[in-house]
Amino acid sequence: MNPRQIKEILEGVASGAVSPDAALQDLADLPFADLGFAKLDLHRELRSGLPETVYGEGKQIDDLKAIAARMLQAHGRVLVTRVRPEAAAALREAFPEAVYHERSRIVTCGPPHEPAGGPGGPGGPIVVLAAGTSDLPVAEEAAVCASWFGNAVETHYDIGIAGLHRLVSRLPEIRRASVVIAVAGMDGALPTVIASLVAAPVVAVPTSVGYGASFGGLAALLTMLNGCAPGLAVVNIDNGYGAAVFAHRIRSASIASP
DSSP states (O other): OOHHHHHHHHHHHHHTSSOHHHHHHHHTTOSEEEOSSOEEETTHHHHHSSOOOEEOTTOOHHHHHHHHHHHHHHHSOEEEESOOHHHHHHHHHHSTTOEEETTTTEEEESOOOOOTTSTTOSSOOEEEEESSGGGHHHHHHHHHHHHHTTOOEEEEESOOGGGHHHHHTTHHHHTTOSEEEEEEOTTOOHHHHHHTTOSSOEEEEEOSOSSGGGGGGHHHHHHHHTOSSSSEEEOOTTOHHHHHHHHHHHHHHHHHOO
């Protein structure tokens, strides 16, 4: 439940259009709904601005459907990440309006969030960069989530530093960003290069892409943590969703500032 929904309930009680008992029933599940196998945090949007996202990996299909149904009832929308194809098919069958974003392994259902300050929000977009095409699943997770949260999003892919001229050719567009999300595996050097070239804050996302000595993304993570360019923050390996939330909060704070 979001602030607008609660305000409508309270206004309905104040005007007499909604009885106190009906309002109490609507609010009974705050702050969470207990499904037995899961306790859904229906209060989260009131606290942090975004409702709880469902992490789909490892969950049984029936459990995912039950969770999605309850989230749709509470919020009118749901975002499910890391969804395997058979689970996505089951969710789309249960909720015909659901959309499966195959590359990012995300299912969205219901309308996206309303942007602050109008379509896409004011100011520059969130720009998502991917060093190579093998990084696209993580980059697309970040892009789909950031867009779902109501942000204008632009993407530039396969511009890693193995061919620096590809990155340089996109700098005019990247420099218009309010926040940059830079996704890279292998040596993980792209975010540091970007942070040295743009004024916007950069969110670095290491991926588990690379040969043996990449240690499943650990090498890229350590490179990003040790980057010498300031203005860089690092999320966990393959965490495109976390990068999108962080970028959204940066952009939302800048829009809210007088």
